[in-house]
Amino acid sequence: MTTFTFEVLVSLKPGLSDPAGKAVESSLGPLGWSNVSRVRVGKHIKLDVEADDEQAATAQVEDMARRLLSNPVIEDLEVLEVSAK
Amino acid sequence: MSAAPRVGVVTFPGSLDDVDARNAVALMGGEAVALWHAERDLRDVDAVILPGGFSYGDYLRCGAIAARAPLMDEIATFATSGGPVLGICNGFQILCEAGLLPGALIRNRSLRFICRDVSLRVETARTSVTRGLTPGEVLEIPIKHGEGQWVATEEQLARVEGEGLVVFRYASAGGDVDDDHNPNGTTNNVAGVRNGAGNVVGLMPHPEHAVDPDVGPTGGQPLFASLLRAALQGVGA
Numbered sequence: 444m445t446t447f448t449f450e451v452l453v454s455l456k457p458g459l460s461d462p463a464g465k466a467v468e469s470s471l472g473p474l475g476w477s478n479v480s481r482v483r484v485g486k487h488i489k490l491d492v493e494a495d496d497e498q499a500a501t502a503q504v505e506d507m508a509r510r511l512l513s514n515p516v517i518e519d520l521e522v523l524e525v526s527a528k
Numbered sequence: 529m530s531a532a533p534r535v536g537v538v539t540f541p542g543s544l545d546d547v548d549a550r551n552a553v554a555l556m557g558g559e560a561v562a563l564w565h566a567e568r569d570l571r572d573v574d575a576v577i578l579p580g581g582f583s584y585g586d587y588l589r590c591g592a593i594a595a596r597a598p599l600m601d602e603i604a605t606f607a608t609s610g611g612p613v614l615g616i617c618n619g620f621q622i623l624c625e626a627g628l629l630p631g632a633l634i635r636n637r638s639l640r641f642i643c644r645d646v647s648l649r650v651e652t653a654r655t656s657v658t659r660g661l662t663p664g665e666v667l668e669i670p671i672k673h674g675e676g677q678w679v680a681t682e683e684q685l686a687r688v689e690g691e692g693l694v695v696f697r698y699a700s701a702g703g704d705v706d707d708d709h710n711p712n713g714t715t716n717n718v719a720g721v722r723n724g725a726g727n728v729v730g731l732m733p734h735p736e737h738a739v740d741p742d743v744g745p746t747g748g749q750p751l752f753a754s755l756l757r758a759a760l761q762g763v764g765a
Contacts, residue, residue: 455634459679460634460677460713462636463639512588516680516684517632
């Protein structure tokens with residue numbers, strides 16, 4: 444068995460209003476960074492999976508990401524493999 | 529004489545309004561039955577309420593973890609067989625996360641937690657909680673939420689509006705639905721939706737806080753009265 448480390452990035456779908464992103468953006472201006480736009484706040488989930496091989500680990504993480512870690516109605520997701528040891 | 533309908537109220541870690549929901553059921557003449565999320569036993573109830581609160585501290589997404597609780601499998605089966613299920617606030621979020629209702633709830637447009645009485649326009653009487661009401665009727669019920677902005681995919685929204693699945697919209701006291709009376713930025717002023725059969729309903733406002741005239745508006749009474757009648761008629765009725 445190998446331990447694979449993954450990162451799952453979850454972000455609100457582009458069309459949806461992101462009040463948290465907007466709040467962050469409106470706080471950056473007063474700090475002097477007035478050239479910033481389109482701030483979006485998402486989630487970063489890091490996890491380890493023990494599996495026989497990379498393919499099995501990736502398939503499992505993608506399944507978990509779709510069924511619990513993200514909500515396909517409102518969110519997009521990206522699964523990144525970071526390391527294996 | 530038939531016995532009082534048994535209405536189960538589920539407690540998750542972080543539920544807040546389970547006791548108020550049980551009190552409302554009892555006040556309206558039902559028998560309130562406490563249910564525990566980690567069990568797989570619905571205790572022969574005739575209807576189920578998922579109460580408000582902050583299950584699992586709203587971690588990951590509001591209602592996301594509670595939606596995967598063991599008891600939710602039983603509730604999905606109960607709902608599929610026609611049993612009345614009402615989700616209030618966090619309970620609405622849980623039903624959406626469980627896929628029993630369309631859409632999802634995201635943070636209020638204002639970013640603020642909102643706690644006040646609102647007016648709701650009833651859009652359909654074809655549900656387990658609005659039977660006996662007339663579309664267009666306005667009920668006063670409080671809201672208290674930070675993440676009550678209902679959104680849906682384009683396909684979901686077309687189906688929800690096309691098939692009359694909206695149960696309540698935020699409105700003026702006179703029943704006007706407009707952006708001035710949209711507290712949280714929710715799509716088309718939607719405050720609550722139903723499933724196709726009408727036995728599963730979720731709404732952000734809190735009818736269980738609006739049953740006792742001594743402490744506020746009583747717009748929640750007809751919803752509980754309807755739910756108790758639906759419960760008496762039994763599953764599949």
